Amino acid sequence: MDVTHQHRIRRAGLLLSSTIIAAGLGIFSAGPANAVANSEIVPNGQYEFAVKLTMTGIPTADGGRRNSACSGALIAPQWIVTAGHCFRDFNGVRVERPVADLTTATVGRADLTTDIGHVATVIAVRQSPTTDLALAKLSFPIKGIKPLALSRKAPNVGDVLRITGFGSVTSSSPVPSPQLRTGQVTVVAVTAPSVGVTGLAPSPDTSACPYDSGAPYFTEHGKGHPTLVSVESGGPSCPHSLEERTSRVDNIADWIKQIIRG
Incomplete structure (x- = not known):
């Protein structure tokens, strides 16, 4: 978590550095299969565009290593969108490169204990110049999703939006989830860089948690054509019923398309 902004929890979360043996081995402590506080489980086959980002071996200021995770969404066969702060150096500066020894993107797999979908490596990063949003290029195009x-x-x-994410269920001793979860929120504020949302369903305190950074917020039109509105950036300790900050997409859609088209 971003300890410099304790009242705004950065959703990328933080695993302990490799000076602690368990983290150095990449071991996550055991926890329930929860993500997005007070939410619902998503089965395999739904919201297949949802992405789990796993970062292994992120350098720390003391020369150690830490592991972390984020959420995201597939927006082109070889590109995903996530939060900009998911790719930052040990000084907290957002960078246009993978920062970990290995960053993988699992796509089309709501239940991470199964083997459906695709697992690709992140090979490039592009940071939005205006908001906390990044595009990550995959090692190969994803087909069939x-x-x-x-x-x-x-x-x-x-407006009512839906979020999907692989984050924790709480800010207290958070762990990434092996199961995609979802909930609905209501738009309460719109500014040039961001969209403010609050929980709606299944509970008024349905909210993003650590490791939900980059999780997509999207509209649903009947049974098809979900449309990305924003991505998770940060908010209070979860679960909560206060405003959550998300990074707006519509006013940088042209920039996103330019990056994707190369």
Whole structure:
């Protein structure tokens, strides 16, 4: 977590550095299969564009290593979107490169204990110049999964969005989840860089947690055509019923398309 902003929990979370043996081995402590506080389980086959990012061996300021995780979404066959702060150096500066020894993206696998879907390596990163959002290029194009479309118009206060993420269920001793979970939120504020949301369903305190950084917030139109509105950036300790900050997509959609097209 971002200890410099204790009232705004950075959703990338933080595993202990390799000066502690368990973290050095990449071992996550045991925990329940939860993600997105007070949410619902997503079965395999739904929201296949959802992405779990796993970072192994991130350098620390003391010369050690730590492991971490983020969430994201497939927006083109070889590109995913996530939070910009998921790729930052040990000084907290966002960078345009993978920072870990290995960063993998698991796509199309809601239950991480199964072997469906795809696992690719992140080979490049591009940071948004205006908001906490990054694009990550995969080592190969993902086939058989429809990417999440980008919104081209600003959201309105009162809009209902859905979030999917692989984060913890709580800010207390958080661990990444082996199971994708989902909930709904309501838009309460819109600014140039961000969209503010609060929990709606299944509970008023349905909210993002550590390791949900980069999780997509999207609209649903009937049974098809979900559209990306924003990605998770940060908020209070979860679960909570306060405003969560997310990074807006519609006003940088042209930039995103330029990066994807190369």
